Amino acid sequence: MNGMNARTGAPLGGAEHLKQSVADILGTPLGTRIGRRLYGSELPELLDQPINPLLQLRLYAATALALLRHEPRLRLARVGFAIGTTPGSGTLRIVGKRTDVPEPNAAIDLTIPVRSLSTLPA
Numbered sequence: 001m002n003g004m005n006a007r008t009g010a011p012l013g014g015a016e017h018l019k020q021s022v023a024d025i026l027g028t029p030l031g032t033r034i035g036r037r038l039y040g041s042e043l044p045e046l047l048d049q050p051i052n053p054l055l056q057l058r059l060y061a062a063t064a065l066a067l068l069r070h071e072p073r074l075r076l077a078r079v080g081f082a083i084g085t086t087p088g089s090g091t092l093r094i095v096g097k098r099t100d101v102p103e104p105n106a107a108i109d110l111t112i113p114v115r116s117l118s119t120l121p122a
Contacts, residue, residue, distance in 0.1 A: 002017065022067065022071060026112060028040030064079065084115075
């Protein structure tokens, strides 16, 4: 699928377009898109909480659910989370297969920065 870079307006395709889409889905709080209330994920809200093993499981589940619901080009295999250097931030590592390309080229490994609601601009 081809699209547009959200920052520059330049054409964007392939893995870079998928990465941009995944970052948008995971970084958008649920209920904030008018007309698409179910678009987004729980990640921004979850990242406002203290990080512990239970929260990490909830982060993985929220990631899987959001991508299953909104990104048909990605079949998720593994999710990892690393705590960021600033409070309420982190990095997700998403490993899976693209469904929009032939099998030999389908493997994908994305690194997506994520932030909590309290660190998002008003």
